[in-house]
Amino acid sequence: MSGASIVTLLAVLLVVVGISLLTRPRHSSTVDFYLAGQRVGVxxxxxxxxxxxxxxASFLGVAAAVYVSGLDGAWYAVGFAAGFIPVLLLVAAPLRRFGEFSLADFLGRRLGSEPVRLATVGVIQLIILAYLVPQSVGGGITWELxxxxxxxxxxxxxxxxxxxTAVVAAVVALGxxxxxxxxxxxxxxxxxxxLIWLAAMVASDGFRYGGAVAELSREPLMNPAYTPEGWVLVPEVNQIDAGQPATFGEPGSRYGRLGQVALVVTLAMGTAGLPHVMNRYFTAPTGKAARTTTVWVLALAGLFYALAVMLGAAARALIPGAVREHPWLEPLTVDGVLKIPEHALPVLGRIYGGxxxxxxxxxxxxxxxxxxxxGLLxxxxATWGHDVYERHLNPRxxxxQAVLAGRVTTLVAAALAAGLALVLHPNAFTPALPSLVATMVTWAFAIAGSALTPVLVLAIWxxxxxxxxxxxxxTTGTVLxxxxxxxxxxxxxxxxxxxLATPTLVTAPLATLVIVxxxxxxxxxxxxxxxxxxxxxxAADRRAERLAELTVGARPALPWRALPWRGRTDRQRTGEPTHEGLGDRRGRGLRGDLP
Structure with a gap:
């Protein structure tokens, strides 16, 4: 471990912990702990x-998938980026206008059902676990390198x-x-x-994406596989044209025609059901701000994934020639091809920046x-501390106490994810999967897109x-x-x-049919x-609706004790002063945009 690596690592950890200390909420309020006071700007x-x-999965996984599968790996970038289009068109603004703490909170109050709330909590926890484990795996891969x-x-x-995992758990529990x-x-x-620095370095070295893809496509695509005799390069089979070798720049190295569509649909539909992403929309001050935020996210994500795809191709084209100049690459490669695809970007970083x-x-x-x-923690x-503990285990x-419950569940979830990640070292999976990290995350998208997204969209529209x-x-979406x-x-x-690996193309329509x-x-x-x-x-309609509730005493859909504010403001519950306007907002139950 070099001095530069130590300094970089310590700097990252200090920045993360320092920001958490500076932005730590001053009041023990669930609105502050889970929603940042609903005052996060666009x-x-x-x-x-x-x-x-x-x-x-995006930083390491997309570049790794492109590195090992060529064009078929780029479908990960397409699906990940396209996921915010349905969020923009169908979900973001209505979800924020309705106003709650979490997706389980939203569905529970929208449908007037505690069983729906608890079932959603179960599905959310399954999605979070499927998403958490590969992130912890990514942390282990990075430290190892x-x-x-x-x-x-x-x-x-x-x-x-x-x-x-421990540092992040502490950050979330603290801040x-x-x-x-x-x-x-x-x-x-x-x-x-x-990413921008790395793209600039490879471009200044003469790398051109189109020319590199054309050059790589001249030879059959081959990747390392571990055999009893050791590591060897084996050709990829073309999934579209049987009997033909797969190439880097043509579809078919990993997926057939149906598989490519299924992958993009799974990733695009799954985004709207990811709890850690959708919960962020409740932190926006208004529905309009939530929609504008999504437009910015689309632009930023598009730039990010374009760079990731470019760098995955750059790693495939440049690393074989660098082995002769950099002996440290030999243990990581087989005839110039990386054994672990997730090493593609870090290896490029060392080649160009030492x-x-x-x-x-x-x-x-x-x-x-x-x-x-x-975000996942x-x-x-939010689901365990607010939707389970605060509503069912300890309604008063x-x-x-509610914030403490959230902090404890944060630590428990982190421990479980780390434990599972310890038994999933990527060396055991790389020969079978285009990218361990990206593939495992796809499973989380599959559950989200099959179960939560159909229910969420139909509940809204x-x-x-x-x-x-x-x-x-x-139930149907999750089980299938x-x-x-x-x-x-x-x-x-x-x-x-x-x-079967990307089932949302089948499971989401079936779940939707069952719901209807x-x-x-x-x-x-x-x-x-x-x-x-x-x-x-x-806004005028919502203002009139609130006025009608105040004047005629309209009853809410859920029992008084089950409501998130339970008829009391933060000042009444804790004896502490609230943020300006926050007591009024909680008095209205976080319901919709402020007039």
Whole structure:
């Protein structure tokens, strides 16, 4: 471990902890801890959402998938970036106008059902776990390459998993949504700067994307595989033209025609159901701000993924020629091809910047993993601390007790994710998967897109959606998605396996059909008109609705004890002064934009 690597690593950790200390909420309020007081501006929120969303799967995984699969790997970038289009068109503004703490909170109150709330909590926890584990794996990979040494008798990989997860868990427990927001915003800017620097370096060295892809496509695509005789290069089979070798610049190296569509649909639909991303929209001050934030996210994510695809191709083209000049590359490669695709960007960083370049890129990868872990842990805390503990286990909990419950669940979720990551070292998976990190995250997208997204979109746009329909849809989508990608992982390779690995193209329509059929046979919530005004009405409509509730005493959809504010402001519950306007907002139950 060089001095530059040590300095880089310490600087990253100090920045993360320092921001959390400076932005730590002054009051023990659940609105502060989970929603940052609902006063996060458009620019800050767009950067934070990018920091939350552009995870190790994006920074390490997309470039790795392009490196190992060529054009087929680029579909990850297309799907990840396209996911915010349905969020922009269908979800962001109505979700924020309705106003709650989490997706489970939204669906529970929109459909007037505690069973829907608890079922959503279960699905969310499954998604969070599937997303958390590969982020912790990414932290271990980065430490292994950046530092190369373990602590307290642990391997370098295990040390990276434990340290990165522990630091982020402490940051989230300490700073809540406010500290996490600023951390994610700063981390995204650092991440983007690292990509821009690396792209500028390879471009200045004469790399041109089009020419490189054409040159790489002249030879069959070959990747390392581990055999009893050791590591060897094996050709990739073309999944579209049987009997033909796969090439870097043509489709078919990893997926057939149906598989490519299925992958993009899974990633695009899954985004709207990711709890750690969607929860950020509740922090926006208004629905308009949530929609504007999404536009900025689309632009920033598009730039990020374009750079990631370019650099994945650059690594494939440039690393073989660099082996002769850099002997340290030999243990990492087989005939010039990296054994672990996720090493592509850090290796480029070291080639062009020496130890300092390696430190910069590896620190950016560590930032990507830590930033997303922070969002996932906060989403987990919101569902367990608010939707379960505060509503069911201890309905009369004070604000301090509710926040403490969120902090405890943060630490528990982090420990579980780290434990699972320790048994999933990527060396055991690389020959079978285009990218371990990107593939594991795809499973989280599959569950989200199959179960949560259909229920969420129908609850927002179809008045007839019922609690029974939502429960049936959540169950159908989750069970089918898990069964299909589990079967795809266990069964021997076959023509339909690619659809099993990315099942949303099948499972989402089936879940939607189940929701519609069951909803048509059951009774919708009594207050659907009021909910419709909150989600889709004008500011004047929402103001009139609130005035009507105040003057005629309209009852809310859920029992008084189950409401997030339970009839009391922060001042009444804790005896502490509230932020300006916050007591009024909580007195209205976080319902919609302020007039």
């Amino acid at each position: 620019a800050t929120n767009s950067w934070a959402i990018c920091g939350d969303y552009l995870s190790a 950046l530092v190369g040494q373990g602590l307290l008798g642990l391997s370098p990989y295990a040390t990276g998993v434990l340290i990165s 809540g949504m406010r500290g996490t927001t600023w951390n994610q915003a700063v981390q995204f800017l650092l991440l983007l700067m690292a 130890e300092a370049g390696l430190g910069l890129v590896a620190a950016a990868a560590l930032i990507a993993a830590m930033s997303t872990v922070a 906060l989403a987990s805390a 909990a004070t604000q301090r 179809w008045r007839r959606t019922t609690a029974a329909g939502a429960l049936a849809g959540l 998605a898990v069964a299909m990608f589990t079967a795809g992982s266990l069964l021997p390779p076959s023509a339909g396996q690619e659809l 059929l069951v909803s048509l046979r059951t009774r919708p919530p009594a207050d659907v008109d009021s909910a419709w005004v909150l989600m889709h009405g004008t």
